[in-house]
Amino acid sequence: MSESFDALRDLYQDVILDHGRHPRHAGRLAAFDATAKGDNPMCGDRVQLWLKYAPDGRIEKTGFEARGCAISVASADLMAEIVAGTPVEDVRALFSAFREMAKHGDGPDAAVAPGGKLAEKLERLRPLAGVHEFPSRVKCATLPWHALIAAIEGTQETSSE
Amino acid sequence: MNMHDTTGMARLRADFPILTQRVHGRDLIYLDSAASAQKPRAVIEAMRVTMETQYANVHRGLHWMSERATDAYEATRDDVARLLNAPDRAEIVFTRNSTEAINLVAHSYGRGVLRPGQAVLISEMEHHSNIVPWQMLRDAHGVGLRVAPVTDAGELDLAAFEALLADGTVGLVAITHMSNVLGTVTPADRLVRIAHAHGAKILLDGSQAIVHRRVDVQALDADFYVFTGHKLYGPSGIGALWGRRALLEAMPPFLGGGDMISSVTFERSSWAQVPHKFEAGTPAIIEAAGLSAAIRYVEAVGYDAIGAHEARLTDHALARLAAVEGVDILGRAQDRGGVVSFTLANAHAHDVATLLDRQGIAVRAGHHCAEPLMRRFGLDSTARASFGVYTTEAEIEALAAGLERVREFFA
Ligand SMILES: Cc1ncc(COP(=O)(O)O)c(C=O)c1O
Numbered sequence: 001m002s003e004s005f006d007a008l009r010d011l012y013q014d015v016i017l018d019h020g021r022h023p024r025h026a027g028r029l030a031a032f033d034a035t036a037k038g039d040n041p042m043c044g045d046r047v048q049l050w051l052k053y054a055p056d057g058r059i060e061k062t063g064f065e066a067r068g069c070a071i072s073v074a075s076a077d078l079m080a081e082i083v084a085g086t087p088v089e090d091v092r093a094l095f096s097a098f099r100e101m102a103k104h105g106d107g108p109d110a111a112v113a114p115g116g117k118l119a120e121k122l123e124r125l126r127p128l129a130g131v132h133e134f135p136s137r138v139k140c141a142t143l144p145w146h147a148l149i150a151a152i153e154g155t156q157e158t159s160s161e
Numbered sequence: 162m163n164m165h166d167t168t169g170m171a172r173l174r175a176d177f178p179i180l181t182q183r184v185h186g187r188d189l190i191y192l193d194s195a196a197s198a199q200k201p202r203a204v205i206e207a208m209r210v211t212m213e214t215q216y217a218n219v220h221r222g223l224h225w226m227s228e229r230a231t232d233a234y235e236a237t238r239d240d241v242a243r244l245l246n247a248p249d250r251a252e253i254v255f256t257r258n259s260t261e262a263i264n265l266v267a268h269s270y271g272r273g274v275l276r277p278g279q280a281v282l283i284s285e286m287e288h289h290s291n292i293v294p295w296q297m298l299r300d301a302h303g304v305g306l307r308v309a310p311v312t313d314a315g316e317l318d319l320a321a322f323e324a325l326l327a328d329g330t331v332g333l334v335a336i337t338h339m340s341n342v343l344g345t346v347t348p349a350d351r352l353v354r355i356a357h358a359h360g361a362k363i364l365l366d367g368s369q370a371i372v373h374r375r376v377d378v379q380a381l382d383a384d385f386y387v388f389t390g391h392k393l394y395g396p397s398g399i400g401a402l403w404g405r406r407a408l409l410e411a412m413p414p415f416l417g418g419g420d421m422i423s424s425v426t427f428e429r430s431s432w433a434q435v436p437h438k439f440e441a442g443t444p445a446i447i448e449a450a451g452l453s454a455a456i457r458y459v460e461a462v463g464y465d466a467i468g469a470h471e472a473r474l475t476d477h478a479l480a481r482l483a484a485v486e487g488v489d490i491l492g493r494a495q496d497r498g499g500v501v502s503f504t505l506a507n508a509h510a511h512d513v514a515t516l517l518d519r520q521g522i523a524v525r526a527g528h529h530c531a532e533p534l535m536r537r538f539g540l541d542s543t544a545r546a547s548f549g550v551y552t553t554e555a556e557i558e559a560l561a562a563g564l565e566r567v568r569e570f571f572a
Contacts, residue, residue: 005519021507043511
């Protein structure tokens with residue numbers, strides 16, 4: 001049996017199991033500048049997030065509430081960790097690179113080429129790259145990011161469909 | 162058919178070619194029959210033979226091939242009438258699936274017969290396909306929508322159900338005959354009696370029930386009954402509505418087009434007789450051949466054998482799953498069919514499904530198109546194992562063992 005679970009270890013790396021079980025950024029922020037909900041109607045995953053900007057326009061803090069699988073919770077938590085202190089344009093670039101990685105397993109793409117300033121952040125998302133082998137789970141990983149972008153843009157609701 | 166020993170089951174399983182497939186290097190253990198059942202060779206063959214030897218459009222040609230195709234298509238109507246013990250073959254309307262059958266009734270009976278101010282009564286354990294069409298009717302036509310609650314055990318709350326009918330404004334009850342989430346079989350005959358006593362007609366959603374139980378619409382005394390072919394070992398793309406002839410005749414058509422008219426001028430058209438009035442456009446000709454074979458297959462296995470087999474499997478599954486630490490089974494109805502929904506502590510249903518899948522075990526995870534029911538139980542998803550004629554006790558054992566591994570993985 002262990003051989004079939006080896007592939008699963010790529011999907012459920014310890015980092016993911018850990019963040020999925022004990023998210024550090026779970027919870028609504030008492031004071032926030034923007035909020036948005038993400039919804040994956042196909043599987044019922046839901047996330048709401050709140051974000052607060054620093055005076056210089058960078059993201060200061062993100063908090064979230066998620067009802068979903070280990071992948072979506074871990075992804076939301078890792079995202080919250082990584083975007084803290086990041087300017088909004090970089091968040092967009094990270095999202096598109098991360099989306100590539102989640103879909104295809106590789107990346108970072110040109111936007112955040114190795115050695116580029118976002119490479120280190122993207123590397124911390126690498127444990128989620130395993131979802132590319134599970135097409136139905138890619139949306140679990142990208143849902144919190146869709147919600148984050150929606151919050152930034154003031155859209156408030158998004159869906160990962 | 163002998164379904165209580167391994168030789169009998171091996172013979173039956175050999176009827177289903179897909180069961181020899183391997184998934185992630187393991188034998189496929191298909192526990193998702195409630196979403197859609199696998200197909201016996203007889204169904205596959207019937208569809209192939211139709212395409213190879215007697216295919217043409219139906220009700221249209223005067224040529225030999227079209228006549229043969231029409232005969233075969235109409236013979237499936239007889240099969241469905243026999244399956245449901247309908248008194249009149251003209252009461253069988255072919256649809257694409259249950260969803261379309263319910264939409265047909267919501268549209269044609271809902272707008273054509275029900276009046277604004279009347280209400281439709283559904284239950285908390287309906288599939289979205291038996292919720293949304295009634296909401297659309299409510300919003301477009303001013304027909305109210307009431308919802309009968311389910312108990313913590315996952316059974317319909319009969320007292321509340323009756324109370325919701327008491328003021329006599331409910332014109333139609335639309336309710337499942339078996340829940341696709343809880344496995345609960347509803348006491349359809351009692352529901353019919355209660356509905357009729359309060360002047361309401363009743364539609365039963367038999368999508369799940371007919372897979373597990375013999376259905377007799379006359380004994381039930383129902384008014385409408387719907388089911389979908391693909392869950393009954395038939396092809397996707399065909400389902401049926403049974404309705405009492407007088408009701409069907411009083412209803413305006415659903416879709417307009419070819420085959421459903423008796424005459425068309427630019428000023429007006431007149432409708433064909435039932436059931437053709439409700440069958441606009443070229444129907445699922447090939448699928449009808451498949452459905453006929455599926456019905457014959459189920460009849461050959463026999464509902465007594467199917468019922469006994471599934472009761473055995475379900476009891477076994479309930480006992481085995483309950484023994485896995487952290488497993489919580491949703492739904493404890495007295496009368497139930499071969500569907501078991503559950504949650505596992507510390508693991509989301511999707512993660513459970515992915516880990517089981519890697520062991521070759523196909524279960525469904527999610528809200529099962531029954532979000533309000535999930536909410537009723539304070540959940541957003543469950544994993545669900547569901548059984549068919551080909552399911553074996555060994556597969557239930559594999560599920561229980563697989564769940565133990567999932568539990569360890571997330572421990
Ligand atoms: C109880 C119930 N009703 C209705 C449906 C809808 O069936 P279909 O999608 O074939 O229309 C299903 C299955 O999905 C079901 O389980």
